[in-house]
Amino acid sequence: MHLSEAKKQFISNWGAFGTQWGINRTMAQIHALLMISADPLTQEDVMAQLDISRGNVNMNIRELISWGLLDRVILPGERKEYFTAEKDTWKVATLIIRERKKRELDPMLKLLAQLENIDGDKKDKNVKQFVETISGIRKFGKQADQMLDRMVKADESWFLGGLFKVFK
Amino acid sequence: MHLSEAKKQFISNWGAFGTQWGINRTMAQIHALLMISADPLTQEDVMAQLDISRGNVNMNIRELISWGLLDRVILPGERKEYFTAEKDTWKVATLIIRERKKRELDPMLKLLAQLENIDGDKKDKNVKQFVETISGIRKFGKQADQMLDRMVKADESWFLGGLFKVFK
DNA sequence: ATTAACTTTCAAAATATATTGAAAGTTCAA
DNA sequence: TTGAACTTTCAATATATTTTGAAAGTTAAT
Numbered sequence: 001m002h003l004s005e006a007k008k009q010f011i012s013n014w015g016a017f018g019t020q021w022g023i024n025r026t027m028a029q030i031h032a033l034l035m036i037s038a039d040p041l042t043q044e045d046v047m048a049q050l051d052i053s054r055g056n057v058n059m060n061i062r063e064l065i066s067w068g069l070l071d072r073v074i075l076p077g078e079r080k081e082y083f084t085a086e087k088d089t090w091k092v093a094t095l096i097i098r099e100r101k102k103r104e105l106d107p108m109l110k111l112l113a114q115l116e117n118i119d120g121d122k123k124d125k126n127v128k129q130f131v132e133t134i135s136g137i138r139k140f141g142k143q144a145d146q147m148l149d150r151m152v153k154a155d156e157s158w159f160l161g162g163l164f165k166v167f168k
Numbered sequence: 169m170h171l172s173e174a175k176k177q178f179i180s181n182w183g184a185f186g187t188q189w190g191i192n193r194t195m196a197q198i199h200a201l202l203m204i205s206a207d208p209l210t211q212e213d214v215m216a217q218l219d220i221s222r223g224n225v226n227m228n229i230r231e232l233i234s235w236g237l238l239d240r241v242i243l244p245g246e247r248k249e250y251f252t253a254e255k256d257t258w259k260v261a262t263l264i265i266r267e268r269k270k271r272e273l274d275p276m277l278k279l280l281a282q283l284e285n286i287d288g289d290k291k292d293k294n295v296k297q298f299v300e301t302i303s304g305i306r307k308f309g310k311q312a313d314q315m316l317d318r319m320v321k322a323d324e325s326w327f328l329g330g331l332f333k334v335f336k
Numbered sequence: 337a338t339t340a341a342c343t344t345t346c347a348a349a350a351t352a353t354a355t356t357g358a359a360a361g362t363t364c365a366a
Numbered sequence: 367t368t369g370a371a372c373t374t375t376c377a378a379t380a381t382a383t384t385t386t387g388a389a390a391g392t393t394a395a396t
Contacts, residue, residue, distance in 0.1 A: 001282070001287065002287055002288060003286055003292075003298060006298065009283060010279075010283055010298075013276070013279055017272065019190065021189065021190055022187065022188040022189055022190055035301045036297055036298045036301045036302070037294075037297065038293040038296070038297040087300070087304075089301075089304035089305050089307070089308045093308060104185065108185055114169070115169070115178055118169050118170060119169065120170060120171050125206040126171060126205075126206050127171055129205065129206040130171060130178075130204045132255075133203045133204045134178065134204075136255075136257035137257050139328060140257045140258065140261060140328060143330065159308075159311055160307060160308060162311065
């Protein structure tokens with residue numbers, strides 16, 4: 001397979017992958033494109049290569065920047081903005097973890113904490129089941145939260161080098 | 169806060185949470201409802217409590233069963249089917265991991281393996297960047313895959329009891 | 337201050353996804 | 367068998383999300 005075909009495949013599949021994880025197709029595709037591009041691209045380049053509209057590209061590039069996944073670059077002597085993606089997979093992963101944790105896990109844990117203290121007869125099996133379920137999910141979530149925190153703070157080689165132990 | 173209000177909040181938020189992870193709102197809500205219900209429910213119960221149509225409930229219950237998250241139960245002497253959810257958070261988590269790994273991660277790793285061997289001048293910076301990006305993502309994915317495999321095989325207490333070490 | 341190059345916005349349109357409910361299918365007690 | 371009780375299907379509909387592109391906004395060289 002040649003580069004251009006492989007690029008197409010990667011971009012298209014990465015887009016589909018994104019949608020299964022609540023990230024819109026275009027955002028994932030733009031990210032994919034910039035990850036595999038050796039040089040920075042302009043908005044026009046992205047529009048042309050992915051065949052999507054100006055507004056769409058603009059909106060998704062801004063979103064990617066807010067996630068910390070892209071940077072604006074001004075090339076010396078040029079008027080227009082260029083964009084590059086963070087290329088280091090480990091950094092990309094930790095940026096994504098950080099962001100989703102903040103947006104989703106943290107608020108959910110806060111909610112669960114509230115729901116755990118409901119009024120009502122603790123002997124009622126419905127109350128009991130509710131509290132047990134919520135606290136079970138919360139315990140799991142807290143543990144995951146901690147683990148992700150450590151991951152994000154850790155060094156790349158810890159994970160990628162296979163130097164980590166999962167059992168005590 | 170009282171049970172009925174807390175239930176509503178949990179179901180509604182769990183549904184929203186689901187959509188951010190590529191699981192449809194109704195499926196997540198049905199799962200939430202059954203997780204906090206002490207006794208098995210019928211399709212009718214679910215329809216009534218969540219105010220959704222017969223077809224929708226039926227389709228999503230079947231999907232949840234295929235994930236291994238719900239079981240059909242026939243109560244002795246009853247004609248109709250009841251449904252219960254797996255209540256153990258750890259088991260729920262591993263079932264979900266297993267399923268998503270199979271449906272998403274495994275195929276993606278297969279694709280990346282193919283894309284890594286493209287034809288073309290290895291000195292071309294575009295080819296180089298492509299191969300580097302793909303192999304970086306693949307390395308990370310393989311590591312994640314291994315970690316998840318160990319998690320799924322491990323005992324609940326490993327994770328939930330906080331007995332695990334993340335550093336060597 | 338002008339204006340050409342470039343970026344951003346956002347209402348409308350297109351697309352994708354989820355939901356409904358009536359009809360068809362199945363099961364089983366009598 | 368029959369038919370009442372229950373389950374499943376799926377075409378039509380509703381809802382949610384994404385995309386477009388023209389217009390408005392911004393910037394900076396002259």
